[in-house]
Amino acid sequence: MSLKDIVLSPDNRPKVIDDAVRLVDSEVASKSGLSGMAIKTGYKAVAAIKPTLIKEAVDTLLDRFVERLEPFFTEWEQKGKSPGFDSFLSGRGKQVANALLGVTDDRARGIQNGTIKKTYEMLRPQGEKNVEAAVPGLGRLLAKYLK
Numbered sequence: 001m002s003l004k005d006i007v008l009s010p011d012n013r014p015k016v017i018d019d020a021v022r023l024v025d026s027e028v029a030s031k032s033g034l035s036g037m038a039i040k041t042g043y044k045a046v047a048a049i050k051p052t053l054i055k056e057a058v059d060t061l062l063d064r065f066v067e068r069l070e071p072f073f074t075e076w077e078q079k080g081k082s083p084g085f086d087s088f089l090s091g092r093g094k095q096v097a098n099a100l101l102g103v104t105d106d107r108a109r110g111i112q113n114g115t116i117k118k119t120y121e122m123l124r125p126q127g128e129k130n131v132e133a134a135v136p137g138l139g140r141l142l143a144k145y146l147k
Helices: 003-007 013-030 033-049 053-078 085-090 093-109 114-145
Strands: none
Touching: 003 053, 003 114, 013 033, 013 053, 013 114, 033 053, 053 085, 053 093, 085 093, 085 114, 093 114
């Protein structure tokens, strides 16, 4: 069975989306310093404007995120499912982060607005750091559905 079959099944998909939203909320809340304050402020502003935006974004991007994670799942299975999938992903944090950010990179390539495109390119390195920090939580989230 593939990661896609497990995570995107009609029974699991809504639960995975809710868990992913909680993970994003938790990751944002854990940020500190000036950049953390900026992230929290931006996140709060987005939530105030459209409270369902994060959930909708997760739902929209989930299929592509799972596609990017499928090779890691296949490798983990081929290695005998040891260590657990969460530890396996954590040990590959940078690669996992870049695989996931590949989804947003693909979308950014299609942006016509030069200002938005330039802003994304400027923020991308910080995004990599933040997504990499979230990989352990993502691994725990996914491992829950692999049992």
